[in-house]
Amino acid sequence: xxxxxxxxxxxxxxxxVLLGFEGQPLSAQGASLDKALGGALTRAVxxxxxxxxxxxxxxxxxxxxxxxxxxxxxxxxxxxxFDAVPARKLGGQLYAKLASCGATQLSVLVETPDGxxxxxxxxxxxxxxxxxxxxxxxxxTKRTDDDRPTLEKATILTGALAGARKLYAHxxxxxxxxxxxxxxxxxxxxxxxxxxxxxxxxxxxxxxxTVEVLGLAQLKKLKMGALLGVSQGSARDPQVVVLQWxxxxxxxxxxxxxxxxxxxxxxxxxxxxxxxxHEMKWDMGGAGTVAGLFKTLAVRKAKVNAVGVLGIVENMPxxxxxxxxxxxxxxxxxxxxxxxxxxxxxxxxxxxxxYTQQRFKPRAIIDLxxxxxxxxxxxxxxxxxxxxxxxxxxxxxxxxxxxxxxxxWRFPLSDAYDRKINSPVADVANIGPAGxxxxxxxxxxxxRFTNGVPWAHLDVAGMVWSNENSALAARGGTGYGxxxxxxxxxxxxxx
Numbered sequence: 467x468x469x470x471x472x473x474x475x476x477x478x479x480x481x482x483v484l485l486g487f488e489g490q491p492l493s494a495q496g497a498s499l500d501k502a503l504g505g506a507l508t509r510a511v512x513x514x515x516x517x518x519x520x521x522x523x524x525x526x527x528x529x530x531x532x533x534x535x536x537x538x539x540x541x542x543x544x545x546x547x548f549d550a551v552p553a554r555k556l557g558g559q560l561y562a563k564l565a566s567c568g569a570t571q572l573s574v575l576v577e578t579p580d581g582x583x584x585x586x587x588x589x590x591x592x593x594x595x596x597x598x599x600x601x602x603x604x605x606x607t608k609r610t611d612d613d614r615p616t617l618e619k620a621t622i623l624t625g626a627l628a629g630a631r632k633l634y635a636h637x638x639x640x641x642x643x644x645x646x647x648x649x650x651x652x653x654x655x656x657x658x659x660x661x662x663x664x665x666x667x668x669x670x671x672x673x674x675x676t677v678e679v680l681g682l683a684q685l686k687k688l689k690m691g692a693l694l695g696v697s698q699g700s701a702r703d704p705q706v707v708v709l710q711w712x713x714x715x716x717x718x719x720x721x722x723x724x725x726x727x728x729x730x731x732x733x734x735x736x737x738x739x740x741x742x743x744h745e746m747k748w749d750m751g752g753a754g755t756v757a758g759l760f761k762t763l764a765v766r767k768a769k770v771n772a773v774g775v776l777g778i779v780e781n782m783p784x785x786x787x788x789x790x791x792x793x794x795x796x797x798x799x800x801x802x803x804x805x806x807x808x809x810x811x812x813x814x815x816x817x818x819x820x821y822t823q824q825r826f827k828p829r830a831i832i833d834l835x836x837x838x839x840x841x842x843x844x845x846x847x848x849x850x851x852x853x854x855x856x857x858x859x860x861x862x863x864x865x866x867x868x869x870x871x872x873x874x875w876r877f878p879l880s881d882a883y884d885r886k887i888n889s890p891v892a893d894v895a896n897i898g899p900a901g902x903x904x905x906x907x908x909x910x911x912x913x914r915f916t917n918g919v920p921w922a923h924l925d926v927a928g929m930v931w932s933n934e935n936s937a938l939a940a941r942g943g944t945g946y947g948x949x950x951x952x953x954x955x956x957x958x959x960x961x
Contacts, residue, residue, distance in 0.1 A: 467561075467599035467620060469592050471634070474625040480571035481564055481617075483538045485556075485578075486518035487545045493577035496539070503529050510539065519543060520552070523563065535569045545579035550590040551871035557594020558937040565599070565615035572617055576624040585629030588622045592630075593637040595620045597938040597945075600645055602652040639766035640952055644945030647751075647758030651930055651943030655730035655747045660697075660778040663729060663750065664705040667757055667776070673764035676710040690817040692796040693777055696810040699734055699787025700780040706818065707753075709760045709774035713767060714960075720771040721959045722828035723951065724818045726811040726835035727753030727778035734781050734807030735789050748943065749811070751930030752834035753778060755947035762952050770960045773826045777818035781810045793892045797821060798915055803892040811837045812908050813896060816915045823919045830859055830920040832954075833912060834947055835927075840904030842928040849873040850946070851925035853909035859922050866953035872946055874924065877906055884910045 476482075476499060484496045484507075491511055492500060500507035506526050510516065516524035520543030527536050540563075542548050542556060557574075564572055572595075576588045599617070603609065624630050650658060650666065658666075664679045671677045682703045685694055690706070697704035707727075710720070731749040732738060738746065748754075753776040760774050788794070792804045794813075798820045802813065815833055822831055841851040849867075852874040854860035860876055867874045883906050889895035894914055898907035909923045929946040932939060939945065 467596055468618060469596055469634070470619065470621045471588065471592070471627055471631050472621050472623050473627055474575065474577070474623050477573040477621070477623070479534065480573055481536050481538065481567060481569040482534050483540060483560055483572065483574040485542045485576060486516065486522070486539050487542050487548070487579055488518045490579060491516055491518040491539065493575065495575050495577060499537070507537065507539065516541065521559070536567065538564065545582050548578070548582055548587065550586055550869070553587045553590040554594040554597070554871065555937040557591035558598035561595045561598040561617070562935070565617050568616050570616055570618045572620045574620065574622050576622060584624055585626035585633055588624040588626060588630035589633035589637055592620065592622045592634055593641060594938060596641050597644065598940070600648060601940065602648065602942055636766055639762050640949050642765050643758035643762030643948040643952070646761045647754045647945045647948055648939070648943035650754040650757060651748045651751050653747070655780070658747070658750070659702045659729050659780060660705040660727070661703065663727060663753070663778050664707050667707045667709065670709065670757070670760055670764060673761065674711070675760050675764050676712070678708040680706040680708065688797055688821065689795070690797045690821070691794045692802055692813040693779060693817040695788045695792070695794040695804065696734070696781050696813050697779040699784045700782040702780045704779040706821070707776040707778060709757070709776070711760055711763045711768065711770070711772045713763070713769050714771040718771045719829040720773045720826055721955065722773040722775065722822045722826055722831045723756045723759060724815060724822055724831060724833040725753030725756035725774065725776045726750070726814050726833070726837065727776045728811060728814065729778060729780050731781045731808070731810065732783055734783050734787050734810060736806045736808040737783055738808060745931065748931045749836050750778065751836045751926060755834050755926070755930065755951070758945060758948040759951045762948060763955065768955060768960060770955055772955065773822065773828060775818050775822045777814040779814055781807070796915065800894060800914065801892040803889040803895045805895050805897045809896045809908070811835045812911045815912050819912060820915045820917065823917045828919060830856070830922070831916060832863070832922045832924065832951070834924045836930055837908050837925045838905045838927055841925040844905065845875055845928055847928045847932060849875045850929050851905050852876045852922060853879055853906070853925070854922035855879060855913060855916070856920035856922065859920050862954055862958045863922055863950070866957060867950050870949040870953050872950040874950070877909070879906065879910060879913065883907060887911055
């Protein structure tokens with residue numbers, strides 16, 4: 467989908483979209499066009515009871531004057547509540563509505579009520595169109611033209627042209643990261659295994675990201691026993707990918723992002739039920755989000771020093787796989803009793819987080835992981851679970867999530883929870899009592915490996931994949947977290 471911006475004026479052809487707000491269903495340009503069309507828009511407004519409420523649509527097909535294929539009025543809701551997030555969603559809804567309408571070009575007239583920043587609305591609406599236009603269809607071989615969208619170009623017409631273009635330059639960088647993440651999350655596990663994931667990350671070096679790949683021999687030398695234990699049942703060697711973006715001052719401590727990258731999770735010896743197991747290709751969503759974030763930071767040349775560490779493994783149940791009851795020694799020296807081999811993500815993070823704090827001495831660590839089904843029970847697919855030992859970092863993440871529409875909800879941590887993962891035979895067990903605070907105990911486990919660095923954990927199990935179409939993504943990988951973390955960096959660590 468090609469996105470363009472142009473000055474506010476009526477186009478001569480294609481599909482035309484006009485925004486309507488509550489109390490002002492027709493904008494100034496809309497009223498002018500209505501007069502030229504002999505009141506066709508007014509009649510459509512009355513016939514459909516269009517009042518500008520959010521999501522309302524009134525449509526005029528093949529209007530009598532001009533070469534428009536159709537004119538669509540779409541409701542934006544109350545002007546005083548219309549900002550970046552609803553504008554973005556509106557753009558996605560527009561694309562979903564008109565993607566296969568037969569038109570190849572879409573023009574959107576953006577006029578906003580007083581007090582509503584037109585440049586921000588225009589830029590975010592454009593981003594919504596672009597995000598919703600993403601398709602992962604590389605393995606379809608028999609799609610016909612009828613199965614494919616007809617829209618090829620969207621032009622946003624605005625009186626705030628310079629501002630819209632400037633804002634969209636940043637949003638476009640976020641899109642690049644989101645699309646990279648969606649590609650990674652959507653790939654089947656026979657295509658995206660640890661070495662291939664690492665190979666795709668190497669491409670970020672072309673944008674100025676420093677990329678290191680630690681292979682099996684190096685991980686053994688580092689004594690990453692927790693991560694290696696997860697991978698030992700797979701024919702695919704584990705990889706740890708280290709990403710560095712050096713856009714800040716030379717002596718500035720980096721902010722670190724750590725991602726769980728289980729490219730397929732069978733559960734290991736504690737094998738998962740067959741139903742739904744195919745979805746475990748996206749159990750690397752945390753690492754995928756970190757990779758997408760670094761693409762965004764590089765594309766927009768963020769003025770920050772940042773480190774990303776991706777622990778990439780495959781969890782399989784062969785004759786060499788670790789067993790329930792095994793004890794492994796993590797890189798930190800802490801021993802871990804394996805009570806359930808399907809609680810593997812926290813083992814990967816234990817070594818990845820420890821390695822990150824030890825090598826880079828970051829000012830903060832944020833880890834992301836599709837860690838627990840319990841978080842989906844608690845929050846569904848509406849928010850990610852947030853756990854943190856630092857109130858300031860936690861508040862910054864919550865604020866960033868609200869600004870980007872990628873919401874998080876804070877859960878508690880405490881010594882009482884921490885005691886529940888003490889083991890009688892090792893320093894810590896990888897699960898606690900069945901049915902008790904599973905997401906919290908998983909976070910408490912990771913906290914034992916942060917070594918006092920300000921830390922936040924995002925459990926994104928309910929967010930990186932969707933089995934339903936949403937305003938900004940078709941069914942599949944969502945790219946959740948890239949915009950959230952980029953906003954966190956921009957508002958907290960670049961200032």
